[in-house]
Amino acid sequence: MRRKPGALLPIEEAILAAGLDLRRSGSTEFHGFSIAKRMQDIGEAQRLTAHGTLYKALGRMEAAGLLQSRWEEPDLALAEGRPRRRLYRMTGTGERAASTIRAGSERPVPGRRVGLAPS
Amino acid sequence: MKTFGLAETVVLGWVWLYTLGSEIGARNDRRAEIESDLWEHRNYAAPEGDGSSVTAVSILGRWVAGIPADLSWRASQIRRSGRTTKESIMTSILSRYWWQALAAFTATVTIYAGIRQFFTDEVSAGVSTGKIIALVLFVAAGCLTLLGLAVHRTMPRRGPLMVVIGVLPAALVGLLGIGLIVGLIASLAGGEGWWWLPVGVASAVATAAGVGAFGAWWHAKPAGDTTILRISLLPVAFVLGGLVAASVGVGVGVFTIPLLLIGGVSCLIGIGLWSRQTGTAP
Numbered sequence: 001m002r003r004k005p006g007a008l009l010p011i012e013e014a015i016l017a018a019g020l021d022l023r024r025s026g027s028t029e030f031h032g033f034s035i036a037k038r039m040q041d042i043g044e045a046q047r048l049t050a051h052g053t054l055y056k057a058l059g060r061m062e063a064a065g066l067l068q069s070r071w072e073e074p075d076l077a078l079a080e081g082r083p084r085r086r087l088y089r090m091t092g093t094g095e096r097a098a099s100t101i102r103a104g105s106e107r108p109v110p111g112r113r114v115g116l117a118p119s
Numbered sequence: 120m121k122t123f124g125l126a127e128t129v130v131l132g133w134v135w136l137y138t139l140g141s142e143i144g145a146r147n148d149r150r151a152e153i154e155s156d157l158w159e160h161r162n163y164a165a166p167e168g169d170g171s172s173v174t175a176v177s178i179l180g181r182w183v184a185g186i187p188a189d190l191s192w193r194a195s196q197i198r199r200s201g202r203t204t205k206e207s208i209m210t211s212i213l214s215r216y217w218w219q220a221l222a223a224f225t226a227t228v229t230i231y232a233g234i235r236q237f238f239t240d241e242v243s244a245g246v247s248t249g250k251i252i253a254l255v256l257f258v259a260a261g262c263l264t265l266l267g268l269a270v271h272r273t274m275p276r277r278g279p280l281m282v283v284i285g286v287l288p289a290a291l292v293g294l295l296g297i298g299l300i301v302g303l304i305a306s307l308a309g310g311e312g313w314w315w316l317p318v319g320v321a322s323a324v325a326t327a328a329g330v331g332a333f334g335a336w337w338h339a340k341p342a343g344d345t346t347i348l349r350i351s352l353l354p355v356a357f358v359l360g361g362l363v364a365a366s367v368g369v370g371v372g373v374f375t376i377p378l379l380l381i382g383g384v385s386c387l388i389g390i391g392l393w394s395r396q397t398g399t400a401p
Contacts, residue, residue: 049181
């Protein structure tokens with residue numbers, strides 16, 4: 001999908017909204033499935049977002065400076081007997097963009113410009 | 120394996136496929152991230168009381184809905200990595216394995232052809248010496264090719280030599296097919312007599328010489344960096360290989376339809392590679 005530089009796609013707005021919601025509940029970092037679940041819970045998505053769509057959007061948002069990511073320590077994953085998680089956190093730019101969207105009186109409009117650097 | 124385990128395997132297989140050949144960091148990240156997601160999904164669903172089938176449907180639904188984005192991701196990876204990666208992919212996969220795949224296929228066809236001719240409708244007339252010789256010759260040639268492929272790493276000289284000797288009968292039959300087709304076309308062009316015969320023989324000899332020269336050039340020690348030049352000839356190799364396969368099918372009547380299909384697909388691949396290199400089809 002083509003878009004104007006600095007504009008957000010609906011899924012990116014949904015991810016930011018869910019990230020903000022998670023942050024308010026005390027989770028500063030989230031992994032892919034947790035953000036998909038939260039998006040579904042708060043009504044930003046009807047179903048769990050598809051793998052390809054979700055991780056492509058997360059990668060795009062990281063490249064645009066809205067998110068940062070890191071792989072968690074292997075020992076922690078090993079201790080819990082599960083694969084390592086890639087943990088995302090919102091950057092300052094991401095938080096401002098999320099706040100801008102949230103502050104709007106109407107439902108976020110697809111393609112709204114939020115003053116981001118071109119991705 | 121439970122249903123969701125099967126669904127996870129399908130998804131991971133797909134992820135492996137569409138990330139194949141992409142930049143190693145991006146590839147490993149994507150594979151690990153999806154693997155983690157699947158684990159989280161399963162472990163979220165179990166305490167919620169979702170059955171294995173429900174979870175599997177959910178996983179497969181997420182997979183199918185994300186396929187266009189996966190393909191888009193792959194395309195963006197190719198664009199980002201540019202020509203260098205494309206060259207390395209083509210060099211590593213095509214240059215390394217194409218001849219092995221071709222030799223294995225040729226060996227299979229050779230063995231099949233040898234056995235098939237032995238059990239044709241002339242069995243009632245008894246087993247002739249010629250049939251036995253053909254059976255032994257073709258099966259031995261096919262087995263020699265397979266043996267050469269099996270040992271070519273440990274025996275870098277003898278292995279490929281076995282392959283070359285093993286594929287000779289098939290190559291001769293393929294050349295016969297080319298000669299027959301060209302000769303037939305020449306005879307249809309008009310005229311009486313056997314004048315078309317040398318035309319067919321000449322085309323077969325020319326094809327053999329061309330393929331031999333190409334093979335010798337391909338394996339010659341490169342003077343300087345000839346990678347790009349070599350890659351640019353891959354489309355030609357695919358198209359020629361496709362024509363030879365189709366000719367074998369038509370000329371000999373063994374595996375006619377599959378060989379025609381393979382020949383057609385090979386030609387299409389050659390044209391596709393050509394168009395990607397030049398921006399337009401030839």
